[in-house]
Amino acid sequence: MMVRKPAVAGYFYPKDPIRLLEMIQNIAPKFKGRPTNAIAVVSPHAGYMYSGYVAAEVYSRVIIPENIVILGPNHTGLGAPISVMNEGIWMMPLGEVSINEELANSILEKCSYAEADYTAHLGEHSIEVQIPLIQYFRRDIKIVPIVIGTRNFTACTELGIAIAESIKELGEKTLIVASTDFTHYEDHKTAAKKDELAVSAILKLNPAELYRVVHEYDITMCGVMPTVATLTAAIELGATEAELVKYMTSGDITGDYQQVVGYAGIIIK
Numbered sequence: 001m002m003v004r005k006p007a008v009a010g011y012f013y014p015k016d017p018i019r020l021l022e023m024i025q026n027i028a029p030k031f032k033g034r035p036t037n038a039i040a041v042v043s044p045h046a047g048y049m050y051s052g053y054v055a056a057e058v059y060s061r062v063i064i065p066e067n068i069v070i071l072g073p074n075h076t077g078l079g080a081p082i083s084v085m086n087e088g089i090w091m092m093p094l095g096e097v098s099i100n101e102e103l104a105n106s107i108l109e110k111c112s113y114a115e116a117d118y119t120a121h122l123g124e125h126s127i128e129v130q131i132p133l134i135q136y137f138r139r140d141i142k143i144v145p146i147v148i149g150t151r152n153f154t155a156c157t158e159l160g161i162a163i164a165e166s167i168k169e170l171g172e173k174t175l176i177v178a179s180t181d182f183t184h185y186e187d188h189k190t191a192a193k194k195d196e197l198a199v200s201a202i203l204k205l206n207p208a209e210l211y212r213v214v215h216e217y218d219i220t221m222c223g224v225m226p227t228v229a230t231l232t233a234a235i236e237l238g239a240t241e242a243e244l245v246k247y248m249t250s251g252d253i254t255g256d257y258q259q260v261v262g263y264a265g266i267i268i269k
Helices: 017-027 048-060 101-110 130-137 153-170 188-203 207-216 224-236
Strands: 040-043 067-073 082-084 097-099 142-148 174-179 184-186 242-249 260-268
Touching: 017 048, 017 130, 040 048, 040 224, 048 130, 048 242, 048 260, 067 101, 067 130, 067 153, 067 224, 082 101, 082 153, 101 142, 101 153, 130 174, 142 153, 142 224, 153 174, 153 207, 153 224, 174 224, 184 188, 188 207, 188 224, 188 242, 188 260, 207 224, 224 260
Parallel strands: 040 174, 067 142, 067 174, 097 142
Antiparallel strands: 040 260, 082 142, 184 260, 242 260
């Protein structure tokens, strides 16, 4: 059995479970409304001190089901262009998380571009950092981790359709997570302006427009392709609206507004 150990515990978030829970308690909002049934969310993946406020805001507002499909970009360059980890467990500080093998294998069968692959997940942080935040709100989860290293629009829309069809066949409530940060290392004003274009396309539930504006305006959104796949899946599953929950940049934390990274939290339902 494949066992994936934490790659960034102690760096992006605390390794010690007690300190980790304390940190999440400090950044998680005291949301007083009723959590909503969401089809998908968009959540950032930087260190918790930077983007944790946005990610925790998102997860606090949605009902967390047992099954989670998490799509993240490939920062390491390892593995297949679309890498699905379809067996094993993830060892995490808040407890181990199993792979939903049935759902993962169904996605692999339906998407000709996807491959069963473990290596792309070994050192990749974009999926890992989502898991403790999800576990804070629900521990008994199963995941399908998908790392995307291609910019092939057709491949990612086919993946999205495969995810949607597999979720329908599974017949169980499933949340899809697109893990992405937005503009990297520009000044705050420029980043916010560029990110508004990308966020607007997501709120319109328009993956083609998102792909276009990211390339046309040189928006350094690392998870654009996971978001394209997620939007495609959400539309196939009947999504009709999206809501921007929170946007901020690293400058709002550090006070350095010259070189920032943008973070947006979005709920799709």
